[in-house]
Amino acid sequence: MDSLSTASAVLKSQRQRLVRSGTADRVTEILREQIIGGLLPPGTRLSEETIGEALGVSRNTLREAFRLLGHEQLVVHELNRGVFVRVLTADAVTDLYLLRQIIEGSALEIAGRRGDVDLSAVLAAVEAGERAAAEGRWQDLATADLEFHQEIVALARSPRLDQLMRRLLAELRLAFHVMSGSATSSRSFHEPYLKRNRRLVRLLQGKRYAQAAEEMRAYLDDAHAQLIAAFRPGESEAAH
Amino acid sequence: MDSLSTASAVLKSQRQRLVRSGTADRVTEILREQIIGGLLPPGTRLSEETIGEALGVSRNTLREAFRLLGHEQLVVHELNRGVFVRVLTADAVTDLYLLRQIIEGSALEIAGRRGDVDLSAVLAAVEAGERAAAEGRWQDLATADLEFHQEIVALARSPRLDQLMRRLLAELRLAFHVMSGSATSSRSFHEPYLKRNRRLVRLLQGKRYAQAAEEMRAYLDDAHAQLIAAFRPGESEAAH
DNA sequence: GCATATTTGTCCGTATGTATA
DNA sequence: CTATACATACGGACAAATATG
Numbered sequence: 001m002d003s004l005s006t007a008s009a010v011l012k013s014q015r016q017r018l019v020r021s022g023t024a025d026r027v028t029e030i031l032r033e034q035i036i037g038g039l040l041p042p043g044t045r046l047s048e049e050t051i052g053e054a055l056g057v058s059r060n061t062l063r064e065a066f067r068l069l070g071h072e073q074l075v076v077h078e079l080n081r082g083v084f085v086r087v088l089t090a091d092a093v094t095d096l097y098l099l100r101q102i103i104e105g106s107a108l109e110i111a112g113r114r115g116d117v118d119l120s121a122v123l124a125a126v127e128a129g130e131r132a133a134a135e136g137r138w139q140d141l142a143t144a145d146l147e148f149h150q151e152i153v154a155l156a157r158s159p160r161l162d163q164l165m166r167r168l169l170a171e172l173r174l175a176f177h178v179m180s181g182s183a184t185s186s187r188s189f190h191e192p193y194l195k196r197n198r199r200l201v202r203l204l205q206g207k208r209y210a211q212a213a214e215e216m217r218a219y220l221d222d223a224h225a226q227l228i229a230a231f232r233p234g235e236s237e238a239a240h
Numbered sequence: 241m242d243s244l245s246t247a248s249a250v251l252k253s254q255r256q257r258l259v260r261s262g263t264a265d266r267v268t269e270i271l272r273e274q275i276i277g278g279l280l281p282p283g284t285r286l287s288e289e290t291i292g293e294a295l296g297v298s299r300n301t302l303r304e305a306f307r308l309l310g311h312e313q314l315v316v317h318e319l320n321r322g323v324f325v326r327v328l329t330a331d332a333v334t335d336l337y338l339l340r341q342i343i344e345g346s347a348l349e350i351a352g353r354r355g356d357v358d359l360s361a362v363l364a365a366v367e368a369g370e371r372a373a374a375e376g377r378w379q380d381l382a383t384a385d386l387e388f389h390q391e392i393v394a395l396a397r398s399p400r401l402d403q404l405m406r407r408l409l410a411e412l413r414l415a416f417h418v419m420s421g422s423a424t425s426s427r428s429f430h431e432p433y434l435k436r437n438r439r440l441v442r443l444l445q446g447k448r449y450a451q452a453a454e455e456m457r458a459y460l461d462d463a464h465a466q467l468i469a470a471f472r473p474g475e476s477e478a479a480h
Numbered sequence: 481g482c483a484t485a486t487t488t489g490t491c492c493g494t495a496t497g498t499a500t501a
Numbered sequence: 502c503t504a505t506a507c508a509t510a511c512g513g514a515c516a517a518a519t520a521t522g
Contacts, residue, residue, distance in 0.1 A: 020319050058511045060300045067304045071311040080518045095400050106342040160335050296489045320498045395507050
């Protein structure tokens, strides 16, 4: 009984350590949500004094959060000028989709090699998207679509691949906001992919991993082309 | 501790390099080099006061650097306890090699699809390794070996893939230091791969990309197995 | 081009909370 | 349980760079 209770105590204390987070981490989370949610659109300057006052944290704490967001490429840090929400170029979007091709394709391949895959999370994401579309919740549709791809990657059961994908998708949302207001709305961009998501699930349920990977490749190529087209021409990489 | 004090001495000698602007970034670079170079071995606690005093920077500035290193997984941040140089587990090494398989394999595939590849940087890395081995500079051999793989990835011409690989290799060096002093020295680990590096270059020169990718896979599997084997002896999750 | 105001970069002092001997 | 050491977070200060009129 002693060993059991002490073990339980240790677990609790370790759980607490994992759960607890400092102010800087909380601020980072908040700002990240604001950025990927579009409330702080690309190009916005994040003033230390303004943001710090709004969140009720000191400048030092806020700067720690800025460093993290800069490392995630969500903001750019210009010396003595401040931090700005990142403005993606068309080249950056192309690079992001190259990474997605690699990551998502490899994840499917790895899942196929192992064989035993639990598709419940993937399926749940697809159905959440279908419900959102049926009820006209287009923002939720976009979230469910990205969640679908995150769960596809999760099939590989690699912590680092998961983290990499999470950061990639967060960065990609910056691209969605750059072209928000244009012809490409959240609905018209994500809705057509609902059927393809469902089809991918069926292929995976049938253990046709190679074909799923191939369709995913075409899927991402289409999405990439669509996104690039929404970027006005003449917007090639410019060294700032 | 000896390693800590010698590292501290080196830190002091580099203090003059901190001239102007971007102090936090410079501190990050210095600490990163100390960590991947082994002067701050895994498990070392990085005291804010000690390190800050050695580098002549304030705790605020130092904390910004710690945040960045934490994001790169080179250190772990335990709330109210401080930051420690990361101690990799065997599982983490396996995950890192999974990522290497994906990244390096994909890079070769992408290079093959494009066709026009400039192998001069790859070749230079191989030859640097051969020179280092011939002259008994085993630390330089390790550096050249990692540089070889970095240049392989560079063939894909993707900024994000390059950055990802750079961070991955930095993290991997933590594994080398965990088993430093064991039977697996820098020489015995890296030297056998010189011939395989040379062989890979020849395959690429002959535009046999598919075969190069296949050999790279076997290559990395061998390295992974070798590294894991060196971990076995003292493999108990070090809980602080 | 100049003078001024604003903002960032960095450091310091300090109060509080947390972990550990 | 107490004491000590240290991380956390805040607020103030000043220099340096930048933006503004």
